[in-house]
Amino acid sequence: MGGRGPKRQLAEKIAGEITLSDDPGATLRKWRTDFDVSQTDLASELEVSSSVISDYESGRRESPGIGVVKRLVDGLLAIDERRGGDRIRQYGRVLSAGFESDVVLDLREYATSIPLSRFYGNIGATEVATGGVDRISGHTVIDSIEAITRLSSEEFFRLYGQSTNRALVFTGVTRGESPLVALRVVNPTPNAVVLHGIDDADLWNHAADLARIDGYSLATTSTPLEEMLEELVSLE
Template sequence: MDEIARKFAEHIAGDIVLSENPGNCIKKWRNIFEISQRELAEKLGITASVISDYESDRRKSPGVTFVKKIVNALIEIDKERGWKTLSKYRDLLGVKIDAIIDINEYSRSVPSEEIAEALNGELVVNFDRKANGYTVIDSIKAILTMTSYDFYRLFGLTSERALVFTQVTTGRSPMVAIKVGNLKPSVVVLQGLNSHKLDEIARKIAEIEKIDVILTEMPVSLIVDKLKKLGGE
């Protein structure tokens, strides 16, 4: 696990340092690890108000040295908890799933309405959810090659994300797969559909699970480009 922890730490540190809003990015990772400001501050030997100031941009962006200390503290706390977080995501590091077209984490929470606008999409089910990242999935390859465990790995580092299914004809299959799974995304984007083609069972599942649904006919390559530009990317 130590090698995985090192790679994970490098990924987090790079995400924070390169983010346009480092404070918000720190908050995102702290929430992913389910660590309170007070617990993180105690591990760092500082007050919780310092963490709060960074996360709310009341304090100048932290330098690389302090970012490394924050990341190491997150990893150390996770280790003390028996690798509660890293054990979920270790398979994501260095693993490529053919069905995944693109996967990324955001440095801020992006509202579904903003995603719909960027993709020229219809927000047909709306619970005002937000996404902390996205995964673009080739639906045909997913159906033909992916196991239930592979589907779990689509969620990246947080389930509060947008799952984008491409080449969709009715939307029922992706929503049924989500229904039977343990993790639920906050937003689902169905590419290739408009509201007249959406299956009513798919819509009903989204309403029961309180998942926002966006329909778009935008080309996949353009979807990936648009999603990369959201969330401070």
């Protein structure tokens, strides 16, 4: 990667996506929202009025040139750094594990193991099957469709990061069948699996049985994605 750090790589990714997008304003809005930065905060950082940011995002102002895009991206990253650099670090962790950030949304190792009940409590999850281990020492948040369609079984195993003593959180789930079936080809299994975006009423009817057979805890949560990712930051 030629010595480019995660901040530089993230800047290039965001700038590239905005510049090449069919709707640059919508893509800018997506990244600004991902960074949890208001239009007012970004405008203040760039010393422009909030209406300038609003006009770019709505398409009222013509698509920003590369110079403006660079200023917008630098502004987002500067705000993130002042807040502690969570988004930049998150991207760096995913990169260092060898994944694209649209497959793995977050990957963390904790300083000490924590009770699974605390993890579930933080993200508003409901346990539907109890596993053999009630503590975890990390988590990985995965886009289930991207992971299942793009990762080999060997790459799937790398989702465990440093240890299988962790929770795998699959987003974009409709019933949970695909990620749970995919996990059957990976050994060993994680301590816990969370299916995000559904509640237990929507769950595939064989899901709990499959979890019990393989010995991991299974839970569901419908907490909004960005809110869930924010809650996971506090577990580090």
